Amino acid sequence: MKKGGPLLYRGKAKSVYLTDNPEEVSVEFRDDITAFDGEKSAVLEDKGVYNAAVSSFFFEYLEIHGVKTHYIHMLDRRTMLVRRLSMIPLEIIVRNIAAGSIVKKYPFTEGQVLKPTVMVIDYKDDARHDPMINDDIIFALGLVTREELLTMRKMALKVNDLLRTYLAGLSISLVDFKMEFGRYRSEILVGDELSMDSMRLWDGKTRDSLDKDVYRFDKGDVRTTYAAVAERITPGALHRFEAEKTVFSGGGQE
Numbered sequence: 001m002k003k004g005g006p007l008l009y010r011g012k013a014k015s016v017y018l019t020d021n022p023e024e025v026s027v028e029f030r031d032d033i034t035a036f037d038g039e040k041s042a043v044l045e046d047k048g049v050y051n052a053a054v055s056s057f058f059f060e061y062l063e064i065h066g067v068k069t070h071y072i073h074m075l076d077r078r079t080m081l082v083r084r085l086s087m088i089p090l091e092i093i094v095r096n097i098a099a100g101s102i103v104k105k106y107p108f109t110e111g112q113v114l115k116p117t118v119m120v121i122d123y124k125d126d127a128r129h130d131p132m133i134n135d136d137i138i139f140a141l142g143l144v145t146r147e148e149l150l151t152m153r154k155m156a157l158k159v160n161d162l163l164r165t166y167l168a169g170l171s172i173s174l175v176d177f178k179m180e181f182g183r184y185r186s187e188i189l190v191g192d193e194l195s196m197d198s199m200r201l202w203d204g205k206t207r208d209s210l211d212k213d214v215y216r217f218d219k220g221d222v223r224t225t226y227a228a229v230a231e232r233i234t235p236g237a238l239h240r241f242e243a244e245k246t247v248f249s250g251g252g253q254e
């Protein structure tokens, strides 16, 4: 599989390339990091590698547990081959513990366990600052059907259960995370990424941030944090990447 076809789309931290197969694209996790709608930005060596490692690990983990995702396999240590989805412009955010925007908008205390688990949906549109959306607006905009929305909600809760339990075993709290979905043939699949850029992770003991909040709020060395959490979540994977560098093809890590 050739990695670099024509560029299809360049996002803030990932680039998507066409491949020889019209039903597949490759996603490169770049070293760019941005926050606050791109107001703050930097380039951090190998940051893309750490996010790619965690994302691919989680996608494989979800697939093993019956959640369908766009993931096919890694092409190199920062590039994954995925099914080409028609993306739905919604950000499904699942929150287990109050932090970030929900603490600013509502009278929750940071660190408060949320009962029930809270699901929030944002309309993905940078120019509008990703406003929170509700079911009626979603249907009036014709973004998804009722059945599709229900499917996305169920999948998001299953992903939350799976990731929260896995991370708890590593003494990491899954505070919240954002997911995106897309259509592939007649199915809804999990798309985009599941990484330190799209989740809040706290160390179970110290409550230290292990995610993009370290960058957003200058809480420490972002590279060191990302490298350590990637190693914690994907034991051995980074070493395997180093050893094999660019030879990932043909159906998964060998």
Ligand code: 5GP
Residues within 6 Å of the ligand: 091, 093, 099, 100, 101, 102, 130, 176, 177, 178, 197, 198, 199, 200, 212
């Ligand atoms: P908050 O609403 O508190 O800013 O974000 C909630 C969770 O969703 C956090 O884990 C945050 O990283 C993630 N999230 C929310 N919006 C975005 C977004 O536009 N891009 C990314 N990568 N993550 C987001």
